[in-house]
Amino acid sequence: MRRLLPAALTAVALLLTACGTGGTPQAGTAVQAATPPDDQLDTAATVDVRLVLEPTSLNIFGTSGAALDQILLDNVYQGLVTIDTNANDKIVPALATSWETSPDGLTYTFHLVRGAKFHDGSPLTSADVVWSLQQQIAPDSKAVYSANFATIDTVTAPDPATVQVRLKQRDSFLLWNLTQRGGIVYKQGTDFATLDGAENGSGPFTVAQWNRGSSITLARDENYWGAKPKVAKVVFHYITEQNAANNAQLTGQTDIQTAVDPTLLSAFAGNSGFAVLKGTTTDKFTLAFNGTQAPFTDPAVRHAIRQAINKQDVIRAYGAGLAIGSAVPPQDPWYEDLTGIDAYNPDNARKLLADAGFPNGLSLTLTVPSIYPAAISDVLVSNLKQAGITLTVQPVEFQTWLTKVFQQHDFQLSLVDHAEPRDLANYTKPGYYFGYDDKQVQDWYAQARLAATDAERDALLKRVGRQISEDAATDWLLLGQASTVVRTGVYGVPQNETSNRFNLSTVAVAK
Numbered sequence: 001m002r003r004l005l006p007a008a009l010t011a012v013a014l015l016l017t018a019c020g021t022g023g024t025p026q027a028g029t030a031v032q033a034a035t036p037p038d039d040q041l042d043t044a045a046t047v048d049v050r051l052v053l054e055p056t057s058l059n060i061f062g063t064s065g066a067a068l069d070q071i072l073l074d075n076v077y078q079g080l081v082t083i084d085t086n087a088n089d090k091i092v093p094a095l096a097t098s099w100e101t102s103p104d105g106l107t108y109t110f111h112l113v114r115g116a117k118f119h120d121g122s123p124l125t126s127a128d129v130v131w132s133l134q135q136q137i138a139p140d141s142k143a144v145y146s147a148n149f150a151t152i153d154t155v156t157a158p159d160p161a162t163v164q165v166r167l168k169q170r171d172s173f174l175l176w177n178l179t180q181r182g183g184i185v186y187k188q189g190t191d192f193a194t195l196d197g198a199e200n201g202s203g204p205f206t207v208a209q210w211n212r213g214s215s216i217t218l219a220r221d222e223n224y225w226g227a228k229p230k231v232a233k234v235v236f237h238y239i240t241e242q243n244a245a246n247n248a249q250l251t252g253q254t255d256i257q258t259a260v261d262p263t264l265l266s267a268f269a270g271n272s273g274f275a276v277l278k279g280t281t282t283d284k285f286t287l288a289f290n291g292t293q294a295p296f297t298d299p300a301v302r303h304a305i306r307q308a309i310n311k312q313d314v315i316r317a318y319g320a321g322l323a324i325g326s327a328v329p330p331q332d333p334w335y336e337d338l339t340g341i342d343a344y345n346p347d348n349a350r351k352l353l354a355d356a357g358f359p360n361g362l363s364l365t366l367t368v369p370s371i372y373p374a375a376i377s378d379v380l381v382s383n384l385k386q387a388g389i390t391l392t393v394q395p396v397e398f399q400t401w402l403t404k405v406f407q408q409h410d411f412q413l414s415l416v417d418h419a420e421p422r423d424l425a426n427y428t429k430p431g432y433y434f435g436y437d438d439k440q441v442q443d444w445y446a447q448a449r450l451a452a453t454d455a456e457r458d459a460l461l462k463r464v465g466r467q468i469s470e471d472a473a474t475d476w477l478l479l480g481q482a483s484t485v486v487r488t489g490v491y492g493v494p495q496n497e498t499s500n501r502f503n504l505s506t507v508a509v510a511k
Contacts, residue, residue, distance in 0.1 A: 035491040045509035054238040077201040079183030126157035131188040230508035262319025279495035283480030291435035302472035304352035306342035308387035317375035321478035334461035349387040361388025370395040
């Protein structure tokens, strides 16, 4: 326990909403009280935050997983641009104060902020930006998302405060990709192998301590070039078990509890010591078929499974969420409610299975990380049984899932939360663990990248979203809801999309 709850309580306006049922965009369901003036804040405070999944390395250049983005993006590392999750992911300045695009769409010119520094004190210049992007586009790049920058031809620095990116072809995805980890600006000459347990970013926080298996502490960079963080330290505590996380929040061991199990929020209902924030996510709980293996090579089997699952049952079991029918959340401009495709129809599911050669049903195995509520798997077992499918659930540690399912493609059915935003590209990669391979989808996605206007891009990506649903490339059980419990007296807590970035720049604590 690190502090007692303050006596002074601040009212939080709570608005009511219902679980999503498809076609209704998610919305925040609580409004945080305004942050008090600086002279009423404890700028020496330490804030304790509960997160779920601990990263395996701090090397954000070459290590997969949203757990790294969640703590390091915006806080420790920065790119030229970032996103405002409170404004439908609007792209906003970061290390670049402004930028222009040439009329032909092939040249982007970025103007850097003045006075930016790395944590080791060295100035951040356009040469660092050029070097960083060159590491992404190098032929032998080990960057996780290097393919996102394949359209870049050259990167140059006309002067220390200006960067020009010249493209081989139009790329309507470039600015967005620069808001993600691929756009991070590293110090020129960084040996990425040294980042496994250390960092040298330019953000408002430094990594002060990592107690592996327990917590990671960020400390305010007192020499930060921009607005100083309002708290001195933030400790991320990795607590997987939900009841243990609730207990930590109730007893003051944590001030902010993210990813709260929606079925356990009653512990905080009516308690004036806490506010419950509900926000949007990009957490697509995805039931993946191994599309390279029978019986999933038969589309009828995939459609049968989709139609056998009542998404509202899954949402009730999870406690909150939205049925979306494809891989696109409502905050993306190309969102479309596709819940009508493969709507719940167990009778037709049985017919599809019989037509596919399984009149007596079939038996399948589901591999699922053990960090997710068992109630979801229980619904799948029950729903699929009604369609004649016997499902065996195989819970595994997340690292085992990464190796067995993601890397080795050794599975039949898999359930995992795809938290990354705007990840439709996964459906254009035949080598991805889904094994989905559709040339039309790949072509539409490529055309969208070349689009001259946002409207043209959005129309093409809408086609992609619909086609992967009509093909039953995977199934989308629900879009999660960000449920966050905040101790009264803590302000400025991120509310939306908190599983893939948790910007601490506005977090504050009252005296």
